[in-house]
Amino acid sequence: MAENQEYNIRQLLEMGACTNCQACIDVCPAVSAASDGELSAVYRMKGLQELLKQRTGLFRKLFRKKTSSKEDLKHYSDTVFRCTLCGNCQEICPVGIHLKDLWLSLRQDMVHSKSYPKKINMIRDNLAEDHNVFAEDNEERAEWVEDMRDPPDDNYIKDRSDIVYFTGCTAAYFPLAQKIPMALAEIFDRSNVDFTLLGEAEWCCGFPMLWAGLGEMFQEFMEHNLEAVRDKQAKEVVFSCPSCYHMWREHYPREFKISHSTGFLLNLIKKGRIPFVETRHALSLTVTYHDPCDLGRGSRIFEEPREIIRSIPGVKFVELPNTRENCQCCGGGGNLEMVDAKLSADISKRKIREVLDTGAQAVVTSCQQCVRTMTTYVRRNKVDLQVLDITQLVQKALKPEK
Numbered sequence: 001m002a003e004n005q006e007y008n009i010r011q012l013l014e015m016g017a018c019t020n021c022q023a024c025i026d027v028c029p030a031v032s033a034a035s036d037g038e039l040s041a042v043y044r045m046k047g048l049q050e051l052l053k054q055r056t057g058l059f060r061k062l063f064r065k066k067t068s069s070k071e072d073l074k075h076y077s078d079t080v081f082r083c084t085l086c087g088n089c090q091e092i093c094p095v096g097i098h099l100k101d102l103w104l105s106l107r108q109d110m111v112h113s114k115s116y117p118k119k120i121n122m123i124r125d126n127l128a129e130d131h132n133v134f135a136e137d138n139e140e141r142a143e144w145v146e147d148m149r150d151p152p153d154d155n156y157i158k159d160r161s162d163i164v165y166f167t168g169c170t171a172a173y174f175p176l177a178q179k180i181p182m183a184l185a186e187i188f189d190r191s192n193v194d195f196t197l198l199g200e201a202e203w204c205c206g207f208p209m210l211w212a213g214l215g216e217m218f219q220e221f222m223e224h225n226l227e228a229v230r231d232k233q234a235k236e237v238v239f240s241c242p243s244c245y246h247m248w249r250e251h252y253p254r255e256f257k258i259s260h261s262t263g264f265l266l267n268l269i270k271k272g273r274i275p276f277v278e279t280r281h282a283l284s285l286t287v288t289y290h291d292p293c294d295l296g297r298g299s300r301i302f303e304e305p306r307e308i309i310r311s312i313p314g315v316k317f318v319e320l321p322n323t324r325e326n327c328q329c330c331g332g333g334g335n336l337e338m339v340d341a342k343l344s345a346d347i348s349k350r351k352i353r354e355v356l357d358t359g360a361q362a363v364v365t366s367c368q369q370c371v372r373t374m375t376t377y378v379r380r381n382k383v384d385l386q387v388l389d390i391t392q393l394v395q396k397a398l399k400p401e402k
Helices: 009-015 023-027 029-034 041-055 057-063 070-081 088-092 099-112 119-130 143-147 169-173 175-190 207-211 215-231 242-251 261-270 303-311 341-356 368-380 390-396
Strands: 163-166 236-239 257-260 285-289 315-317 362-365 386-389
Touching: 009 041, 009 099, 023 041, 023 088, 029 341, 041 070, 041 099, 070 099, 088 099, 099 207, 119 207, 119 215, 143 175, 163 175, 169 175, 169 368, 175 261, 175 368, 175 386, 175 390, 207 215, 207 242, 236 242, 236 261, 242 257, 257 261, 261 303, 261 390, 285 303, 303 315, 303 390, 341 368, 362 368, 362 390, 368 386, 386 390
Parallel strands: 163 236, 236 257, 285 315, 285 362, 362 386
Antiparallel strands: none
């Protein structure tokens, strides 16, 4: 392997720009939850700088520097993968280092160096064999439709449509998250939006590959998904998963219009196409909003979900103390749950405490994984709190059908 080939010129230059100010330590959810400074961006950056120096032949010759032992490299690699990739460190970095991209390259480096959590092998094998990260039968990707109250005969899989709804792996297979595509499909039906699913032709968007350091697998998945959308003669792809949306936004060619469900639903609301319940039958609910990392910090979508919440009759909205680009991660990102389930739960615990302090009856978000992570914690610990995706909140506010 060529030395340091995982890193581009910008990343190599930015590594030297770190001032060791340690601002990133204060905002890192993993450091706060685990009280472990070795999970911080500062520790990770110092370790990376040392690792790259050891690989440089001239440095080793001049300073007689020994390379890290396998045990040291494994310890360092463990800290690299015990991260949600929330991007808070990048948001606060005073010199503007693109830390999230750097951590993705570092994970790929660890995989190529054969020093990584063994769960990564499971992710790779699942994607290669089943085209989703959970080793589920991909032919069953749209089976959630059958659990709807009144599923259509075609199961929303049509020969062609201008709009494709890209469901995503989590919402397709996890019961806790399947209510989200069910809600969005019902809203589309009630708003007379014609759309199609890809069904088994939908493969993983590729996001878990990058997070797991398996970037070389991505090209095949991207080309397959693009062809599947072309086959539907679609013009627009809609996502309720912010990670899928972010992946298409940043890594797919701009062949189609892409929309996250928050923007798409807000547009329907402004056009008066969503039939909300009459004011006298309005919801009576106080909610707060959790900005998903990939939708907020990652894709800079902050206002659309808040506009939706404020447009729903009877809903009172209160903000979290840490909100928008400063919102604290729920613990569900970065494949952390697969690597360190306890740390993921501890981060979620801190999130739920922050939510409860607002006095809200429900926390609303716009992400299947955030819903799944927070709901899991709430149920296991018997916390009196509703966890809703924004599509579910809109669904609750629909006028009853006659």
